[in-house]
Amino acid sequence: MKSFAKVCCATLALVTSLSTFTSYGADTKWRSLDLDNTVLMTLPHGKAVIELAPEFAPKHVAQFKKLVAEGFYTDNKFYRVIDGFVAQAGPPQSVVTRDQLGMEGEIDADKNWSFTKVQDNDLFAQQTGFKNGFAVAYNPSEEAAWLTHCPGVIAMARGNRPSSASSHFYFTIGQAPRYLDRIMSIFGRVVYGMENIQSIQRTQVVEGDKRVYPDQHTPIVAMQLMSDVPEKDRIVIEVEATQGKAFNERMEKRRKRDSAFFYKKPPPILDVCQVPIKSRMVKK
Amino acid sequence: MKSFAKVCCATLALVTSLSTFTSYGADTKWRSLDLDNTVLMTLPHGKAVIELAPEFAPKHVAQFKKLVAEGFYTDNKFYRVIDGFVAQAGPPQSVVTRDQLGMEGEIDADKNWSFTKVQDNDLFAQQTGFKNGFAVAYNPSEEAAWLTHCPGVIAMARGNRPSSASSHFYFTIGQAPRYLDRIMSIFGRVVYGMENIQSIQRTQVVEGDKRVYPDQHTPIVAMQLMSDVPEKDRIVIEVEATQGKAFNERMEKRRKRDSAFFYKKPPPILDVCQVPIKSRMVKK
Numbered sequence: 305m306k307s308f309a310k311v312c313c314a315t316l317a318l319v320t321s322l323s324t325f326t327s328y329g330a331d332t333k334w335r336s337l338d339l340d341n342t343v344l345m346t347l348p349h350g351k352a353v354i355e356l357a358p359e360f361a362p363k364h365v366a367q368f369k370k371l372v373a374e375g376f377y378t379d380n381k382f383y384r385v386i387d388g389f390v391a392q393a394g395p396p397q398s399v400v401t402r403d404q405l406g407m408e409g410e411i412d413a414d415k416n417w418s419f420t421k422v423q424d425n426d427l428f429a430q431q432t433g434f435k436n437g438f439a440v441a442y443n444p445s446e447e448a449a450w451l452t453h454c455p456g457v458i459a460m461a462r463g464n465r466p467s468s469a470s471s472h473f474y475f476t477i478g479q480a481p482r483y484l485d486r487i488m489s490i491f492g493r494v495v496y497g498m499e500n501i502q503s504i505q506r507t508q509v510v511e512g513d514k515r516v517y518p519d520q521h522t523p524i525v526a527m528q529l530m531s532d533v534p535e536k537d538r539i540v541i542e543v544e545a546t547q548g549k550a551f552n553e554r555m556e557k558r559r560k561r562d563s564a565f566f567y568k569k570p571p572p573i574l575d576v577c578q579v580p581i582k583s584r585m586v587k588k
Numbered sequence: 589m590k591s592f593a594k595v596c597c598a599t600l601a602l603v604t605s606l607s608t609f610t611s612y613g614a615d616t617k618w619r620s621l622d623l624d625n626t627v628l629m630t631l632p633h634g635k636a637v638i639e640l641a642p643e644f645a646p647k648h649v650a651q652f653k654k655l656v657a658e659g660f661y662t663d664n665k666f667y668r669v670i671d672g673f674v675a676q677a678g679p680p681q682s683v684v685t686r687d688q689l690g691m692e693g694e695i696d697a698d699k700n701w702s703f704t705k706v707q708d709n710d711l712f713a714q715q716t717g718f719k720n721g722f723a724v725a726y727n728p729s730e731e732a733a734w735l736t737h738c739p740g741v742i743a744m745a746r747g748n749r750p751s752s753a754s755s756h757f758y759f760t761i762g763q764a765p766r767y768l769d770r771i772m773s774i775f776g777r778v779v780y781g782m783e784n785i786q787s788i789q790r791t792q793v794v795e796g797d798k799r800v801y802p803d804q805h806t807p808i809v810a811m812q813l814m815s816d817v818p819e820k821d822r823i824v825i826e827v828e829a830t831q832g833k834a835f836n837e838r839m840e841k842r843r844k845r846d847s848a849f850f851y852k853k854p855p856p857i858l859d860v861c862q863v864p865i866k867s868r869m870v871k872k
Contacts, residue, residue, distance in 0.1 A: 387783045388739060388864060426711060427857045455672060455763050464848045477786075479739050479763055479862040483845060483854040496794065499671045502761075503787040510780065510825075512869030541794075561767060564748045570767040573711045578763040580672060585796030 333545035352497030361408035361491035394472030413449035432576035434546035451490035454577035544582040617829035626814040636781030645692035645775035665805040678756030697733035716860035718830035735774040738861035
């Protein structure tokens with residue numbers, strides 16, 4: 305019979321060994337979010353905070369902020385939620401749409417464009433890395449950079465026409481659907497409360513299972529620009545700076561996997577969508 | 589002002605265009621699961637069904653089945669749940685461990701080993717594809733194949749010693765941590781109810797947030813071999829056959845993205861962890 309100590313230690317070891325995921329290096333550099341560029345989404349079961357990305361999708365950010373400020377999304381439902389894929393919300397079909405927006409799936413990025421590279425040649429891009437906490441891809445040969453469809457991004461839904469997006473949006477909730485990169489306009493990412501987005505009621509069930517009816521769909525209780533939220537109710541988040549020495553060192557450590565837990569070394573690869581970027585709450 | 593019809597159609601188009609995810613080809617071939625190789629996990633908020641993989645991890649499957657049959661996991665808690673990573677459960681530290689198991693992170697797979705290839709040279713393997721619904725990787729040069737850490741697999745936790753796994757297990761709940769491939773023993777995958785696993789209470793919060801206490805951890809209400817579940821309570825699942833013409837055609841269609849929605853074609857790439865394998869419920 306194995307001893308108590310062994311169980312205990314085995315368990316603790318796993319916790320410790322994988323803790324690069326959660327370690328807060330004393331030298332982590334933090335960046336405050338602009339409250340006017342941050343959205344608080346309240347769901348019946350919890351809240352989430354979204355940082356917007358005007359550098360990548362200025363028109364989408366401007367329109368989303370305008371709609372949020374108007375209260376446009378209040379009581380909208382997550383009407384299309386597919387486990388492992390997306391949670392999509394928007395107004396009922398009776399609501400007239402707003403301005404349709406041109407695609408913002410990528411930006412021009414010449415040799416002077418800077419980001420923190422973590423990987424060459426992933427399946428979908430020449431280079432991947434981070435820009436201000438956002439997972440990005442960069443093809444120098446095309447002078448193009450874009451936000452990648454990692455779990456937790458927010459993007460506008462659209463029809464077949466590239467510039468048909470207006471208000472319906474989705475969060476990615478499963479393995480990154482990178483095949484949507486560059487043909488959808490990602491305009492932000494969840495920096496707090498992703499577990500609440502993961503808990504949104506799925507609307508699509510497997511064949512043979514009980515149907516989920518519209519009155520079961522998760523509603524948006526409120527969606528507000530953080531700067532419009534009364535100070536006492538704000539969730540103030542800081543995110544890890546993704547440039548500089550501390551971050552680069554953390555990435556190298558993560559790539560090398562040199563703890564004893566890795567008794568065989570995995571390939572020294574970083575999947576940009578599997579590199580957690582740290583957030584912290586400054587005030588509750 | 590845009591018309592109602594346009595909103596409506598734009599929304600529907602997105603639903604339609606991405607529907608390869610959910611389309612049920614008339615010619616899909618289905619495979620019944622062996623009830624004696626299937627586990628029903630009951631959580632307070634819902635159920636999940638796990639198919640075990642004795643071909644890849646026979647010792648782990650045998651031990652897990654034994655523990656499940658004993659009721660070992662009843663009232664165990666998910667005590668380590670990290671959003672985007674893993675949901676890990678196991679007995680309290682006061683419970684003595686069971687037999688520790690040798691690693692089953694990969695199997696010998698010579699040239700005669702067969703699977704359905706979907707991709708060459710992903711970031712972590714020479715080839716990836718499917719074997720009986722399980723996402724697998726295969727390095728012919730090493731004559732080794734393994735189950736990949738796609739979202740929804742179940743694997744045994746362990747300490748630093750490779751053969752220290754015994755009863756604690758985890759589900760992957762975020763972007764595939766493929767760096768754990770071959771150094772952890774995956775022994776099954778969720779074939780139904782993944783949304784309930786995604787909704788397990790996270791135990792780790794960001795710095796500055798309210799702590800989650802052990803009495804808030806999600807318990808396992810019951811874990812049973814499906815063959816031990818009274819017939820009226822069984823969830824009988826069939827999964828898509830991942831070999832044969834119908835599956836190959838679906839993969840090619842998915843790779844080519846030839847619907848009008850893809851106004852620019854993404855790279856003709858399939859990430860094995862982003863290819864949903866269909867399940868259906870035969871009887872409720």
